[in-house]
Each structure stands twice: as C-alpha cells, then as structure tokens.
Amino acid sequence: MSDLNNMTAAESAATKAAIMNQVPGSEIEGQSPLHHADFASLAQQGPKTGGIHLREHKLLGHLTLRCNAENAEQLAAVERVLGVALPLQPLSSVESGNYSIRWMSPDEWLILVPGLETFEIETKFRDAMPGHYSLVNSSGGSTVLELSGDNAVTLLQKATSVDLHLNSFPVGKVVSTLFAKSTATIRRIDEQRFELVIRRSFSDYIWLWIQDASLEYGLVIEA
Amino acid sequence: MLHIYCPHCAEYREEDEFHCAGQAHISRPLDPEACSDEEWGEYLFFRKNPRGLHHELWVHAAGCRKFFNMTRDTQSYEIKEVYKIGEQPSVVAE
Numbered sequence: 001m002s003d004l005n006n007m008t009a010a011e012s013a014a015t016k017a018a019i020m021n022q023v024p025g026s027e028i029e030g031q032s033p034l035h036h037a038d039f040a041s042l043a044q045q046g047p048k049t050g051g052i053h054l055r056e057h058k059l060l061g062h063l064t065l066r067c068n069a070e071n072a073e074q075l076a077a078v079e080r081v082l083g084v085a086l087p088l089q090p091l092s093s094v095e096s097g098n099y100s101i102r103w104m105s106p107d108e109w110l111i112l113v114p115g116l117e118t119f120e121i122e123t124k125f126r127d128a129m130p131g132h133y134s135l136v137n138s139s140g141g142s143t144v145l146e147l148s149g150d151n152a153v154t155l156l157q158k159a160t161s162v163d164l165h166l167n168s169f170p171v172g173k174v175v176s177t178l179f180a181k182s183t184a185t186i187r188r189i190d191e192q193r194f195e196l197v198i199r200r201s202f203s204d205y206i207w208l209w210i211q212d213a214s215l216e217y218g219l220v221i222e223a
Numbered sequence: 224m225l226h227i228y229c230p231h232c233a234e235y236r237e238e239d240e241f242h243c244a245g246q247a248h249i250s251r252p253l254d255p256e257a258c259s260d261e262e263w264g265e266y267l268f269f270r271k272n273p274r275g276l277h278h279e280l281w282v283h284a285a286g287c288r289k290f291f292n293m294t295r296d297t298q299s300y301e302i303k304e305v306y307k308i309g310e311q312p313s314v315v316a317e
C-alpha cells in the first residue's frame with residue numbers, strides 16, 4: 001500500500017491530481033460577487049469624505065492549503081513556491097509582494113495571489129509538495145473587502161465580538177469569526193485598515209449591512 | 224454568555240463562535256459486529272447527564288473549525304479546563 005505521508009514530491013506530482021485553469025484569461029471580463037453594486041461608478045459619483053472607506057479587492061486567487069505544520073519538507077516546499085514561509089503562529093499572517101498567507105487553523109492556510117497567477121502557482125505546488133496535503137482553488141467562493149477610515153474600528157465593533165484593541169488585535173493578526181451574523185476572516189493591515197475575506201453568497205448581504213451600519217459615519221467607496 | 228478559550232487559536236472568544244457537540248471521550252467499539260444490542264445501544268444513544276463536572280466535545284465553528292474538549296460544571300457553568308482531542312482531562316469528578 002502506498003503511504004501518502006511518505007510520498008516524495010515526484011511521486012506525488014506523478015499522481016496527476018486533476019487541476020484546471022479556472023480563469024479563462026485576461027481578455028474575458030470577470031465579474032466579482034459585487035459586480036452589480038458597481039463600485040467604479042459609486043467611487044466616481046459618491047461622497048469623497050466619510051468615516052468609512054470601502055474597497056473590493058476582486059478576482060484574486062484564493063488558495064486553501066492544508067498540510068502538516070510539523071513536516072519540514074512540506075514547509076520548505078511552500079517556501080520554495082511562494083518565496084515566503086507559512087505563518088505557524090496561531091492567528092498570524094505574512095505578506096510578500098503580491099502574495100499573502102493567513103493562518104486559518106493549525107493545519108490550514110488561506111493564500112491570496114493575483115487572480116491570473118493562480119493556476120501557475122497551483123501547478124508549482126503540484127510539482128513541489130511532498131506528502132499528504134490538499135490545495136484547493138476556492139477563488140470563486142469568496143471575495144475580499146478592505147475597510148478603512150477613522151470609524152473602521154467602531155463599525156467592526158457593531159459586527160463582531162472580537163476584541164479590536166491594538167493590544168489584542170495588532171497589525172498582521174487574522175481571525176475567523178462571526179461578522180454581522182455571517183462569517184468573515186478579518187485581518188488588520190494597519191491601525192485603521194482591515195481586510196475581510198467574505199463568502200461570495202453573503203457578499204451582497206454584507207454590502208447592504210455595511211451601507212446601513214456606516215450611515216452615521218458616511219461611506220466612501222473606492223475603486 | 225460563556226467566554227471560551229480555544230486551545231488551537233490560543234485565545235478567548237465569545238460562545239457564539241462555538242458549538243457544543245455533546246459528551247466527550249465516547250469511543251466507537253473496535254468490533255461493532257461483536258457488540259450485543261445492549262452494548263451498541265449504549266454506545267449510540269446513552270449519554271451522561273451529570274450535575275457537576277462534565278467532559279464535553281466542543282467545536283470552534285466560526286473560527287478555526289477544530290474540535291476540542293472542555294470540562295465544565297453543569298451546575299455553575301464554570302469552565303474548569305479545555306484540552307485537545309487525544310489528551311486526558313486533569314480535572315475529573317471524585
């Protein structure tokens with residue numbers, strides 16, 4: 001019986017896990033889950049000042065990696081592919097150029113990469129990773145919002161019970177939690193700037209919720 | 224509202240991020256075919272309902288989505304300890 005845990009990278013690559021390029025190419029327009037909200041027009045016509053700034057980072061490549069944090073060969077392979085090591089500390093994240101990695105669980109990471117590079121990176125993983133692991137392209141399942149501004153923290157406090165004080169939620173920390181009865185993976189990029197990875201199917205609800213919750217501060221759409 | 228320490232995330236979170244999945248340390252019989260109806264029935268359906276210390280299985284459903292164990296006092300709701308799957312509780316009923 002072949003032992004998945006002991007497979008070399010070559011053996012593992014030879015199993016030819018069926019992967020396909022999910023992005024047709026840059027010449028075909030992709031539509032984000034918030035396409036209908038038309039952030040580009042809102043950014044032009046809407047208010048220019050307010051306590052909340054919102055931007056969508058659409059059509060990024062979302063890769064969910066599950067592997068063994070105690071397997072040094074796997075960790076080295078990830079570093080070879082992405083040029084940066086997996087964050088092993090709970091609730092931490094790393095960023096390197098266009099790539100960013102979020103700790104999701106002791107054996108799970110969410111990697112965001114530029115949309116058009118996703119397939120290439122997936123392919124590299126298939127060739128480089130030894131042992132038992134899983135890499136899933138979940139780009140179509142979620143989208144990324146960036147929430148910033150003077151009232152960003154106050155707005156988030158309405159949505160989640162997580163402590164957002166800088167002492168317990170420093171820059172770079174990432175938490176998966178409840179967000180306005182939906183869920184989100186929240187990462188602090190800056191003192192007043194947060195990244196939310198949200199479910200595609202909840203994106204319209206969250207968009208409506210943010211508009212409502214930011215009424216008292218003023219909402220500026222950026223695109 | 225319980226304030227629960229997730230041993231995987233290594234921090235406290237509010238109860239609404241978690242689900243309780245019932246009694247902990249229920250091991251499936253190694254040879255189900257060899258069980259009597261009574262043994263199999265005990266395994267499937269019968270659970271403890273103590274007043275006092277109870278070992279429970281919880282899952283950090285909205286967070287890291289990992290399971291862990293918790294020893295809780297069902298009378299005072301006090302959480303005595305949390306520990307990972309595969310570990311044994313250090314606080315046990317007399």
Ligand SMILES: [Zn+2]
Pocket residue numbers: 229230231232233283286287288289
């Ligand atoms: Zn957790």
